[in-house]
Amino acid sequence: MTAERSDPIESVRTAFDDHLARADETAAVALVLDLLARGVGAEDVLLDLIAPAQAAVGERWVTNEWSVAQEHAATHVSNRAVAALAAVTVVPDHPLGSVAVACPDGEWHTLPAHIVAEVLRLRGFAVRFLGAGVPTAHLISYLHQNGSDLVALSCMLAVRLPRIYRTIEACRLARVPVLAGGAGFGPDGIWARALGADLYARTAVDAADLLAEQWPPPLTGAPAVDHLADGEYAQLVSRRGDLLRHLVDHLRRCFPPMRRCAGERHEDAVEDLGFLVDFLAAGVFVDDPRVFTDFLVFLADLLAPRGIPPAGLDLVVRALCEPLSDLPRTLTHLAAGRGRLERAGHTWTDA
């Protein structure tokens, strides 16, 4: 990216951030259209303005500077800006091939997938963006109806991996290659390959380059989930309710912030604990403790600005060991989690 290409974008970045902060869709869209009219490349607007601005939005939510509603409103505006950009950019008549871009069932972060869809479209592919939370049955019937050459699946949270596995399997059965992308697929997309995705790209540009290099992409994916034969993942899913009750009881006894929260706050806490158990299960599903440990670190960063001591996580992980003592592989994930919390200085000491 050359300096002179970035300049016009740099100069409007503050204004764009401001439009996102005020959820001012009209202004954000006008700003983007103005950049295009001034000759700034559409791909640069997507990747050097909208994407980094959105990353900053996520950051403001993590640090509790913004509420989840503000984050959501800003994301909505970013999505509208991408759609407005798409509506005014012209692409070649003869597409290189057809791509269906989807956030699979349970995945609600549409913006990264939306940006990938637009970059691929700008690079000459016929792209259909299917949106958020696309059930596998809808995706497969779309493929049968439209004969797409490739499915691009986005996953921003590793907790979705078990469900995405089913989607990838269904695409494999339909013999449509899968390109995986998004932070949820782990460092260098390691979990994308474990689930049988044919390709992985870290960024939208990588994705476009990868497809340009070899089109149509061959079916090469091979899932590596033999460890599921031990049944531990199935156990974790079926015991989820019991585990949550156990955790809530335990925290009510030992963790003062939990004792204090009632009603809706209590429900939120249970929801967060459910998330934690789901991440543990997702890690067991792909047989990699990093799914769980990375989530603990993320959660610790989230809790601290919200006045909840992250050491409480250590208490939670310890409390899970006893009811899961018959699941040896799961125990190694819990142990890894405790180790990671200890290194981050979040060890719980009983008062």
Place this chain on the structure above:
Amino acid sequence: MDQAVVVCDAAGLPSWCNVQAERLFPQLRIGEPLRGPLSRAMAEGVDCFETVSDGRRLSGHRVVLQGHGTLAGHCVWLVRDDSAAHERQNELMAERARSAFLAEAGKQLAASLHHGRTVRAVVRVAVPALADTAILFLPVRGRCVAWHLYGPDECAGQLPAVALDQAPSVAHALRGLVEQPVLCDWQEVVRLGGALPRDPSPAGQALVVTLPGPGMPAGVLVLAHGPQRTGFGAADVELARQFAARASLALEAATFYAEQVHTAAVLQDGLEPDPLPHVAGVHLGAAYRPARETLRLGGDFYQVRADAEGGVGFFFGDVCGKGVEAAVFAGRVRQSLRSLALVESRPVRMLQLLNEALWEGDPTPFTTLVTGSVGSARDGALVVVLAGGGHVPPLVLRKDGRVDEVHIGGTLVGALPDPDFHQTEIRLAAGELLLLYSDGVTEARGGPTEQEMYGERRLMRDLAACLGMPAGAVAERIDLRTGQWLAGADHDDLAVLAVQAPALAPSADVERPR
């Protein structure tokens, strides 16, 4: 004894042999030096060998005679001709390879229901097992014949149907006049011209295989060998025929599916919600998630249209049941409402007329319904006149973060001969928002126990947390919260519609609920 036996003396010269040995080694002469494989084995000093000699697979081993008699120092070669056994083995392997090919072909052909992809799969799977170049000609459509070629390269195109006169073998097969695979001169295919290959195949012949269909053939596959291969043997022809039968089934299924999908798509087009209009002074947002039927048809419906006064008119409803039946009834309701809107503007009267149109002496099917007209007041607020029957009360998000229910009341539409409908009016100040939702939202089962309903209380709370958000984002957020609550569980049709008065001066520091 079916082995050849050759006895050699101490000097290594043959001293006796049996009839089998004479047949196997016609040049063998008693007392003369050995030739061929036996001589090589003696020279190498080995006791056993396996070799191919004069097209036969031979395996031999040597026994050295012990003792002091006249035969001392002699050796005996026992040689077996394995050619026949080997041939049988080869045939078995070939048969296995053919079965494996057909099994794999079946899998690949069944993978897609998309006609274009299936066509591609047919020619790709045929190469290299059946041929080095495969061309699939599809039935004549609109006086054209589409073809797809896979070989050293892949290409596709169309021919005018009359051009087929140049290739009678292909033309006859395509018209269903030939059942069995036939050989034709490759020149016939070359004469078709267009983008088809111009260079004659070295083998000179191509195999034309009909893809049998229920009426007319599903297509014709033309197979050609490259210079490395000999012509088509009986086994090749039989394999091609069996492959064609599988390819034909796959193409038939894809054609049938495409027709069904087209029918469904045409119907669906009239049943899916229209995109929201852009109207100055009214912010709109909607989310629509039908129950998990693959056709995306549901019994929730809504429509928003700009009206002549610069505001919008809308309706929102939920038909009993789900799936195609519900969608078709919802389509009837929508059509009726559109027609009634032309002749009746009083909301309650319109609902009564609608009820008359839908009432068939039977309580089902019925629909819940809210109709509304949105206009601007002088102070920038919106005035919304709501009327309806049987629908869950819409919610209003006030600018202080409070959430109110709007009770309209009324009976279900189409369920009773003498219904009762009501109307009410609300004001939306700047930034305030009206949310209509279907009961699929509040009745979504999930949460920590996976059994609990999302419920009105959670909906109201999640709506309250949307304070400061534009209507589109609010609709998305309610959809997201319901989806998170469901966590992948099955659900009924879900729909939400948000109508919002634009905020006067958007402010970054709205009060921040969780």
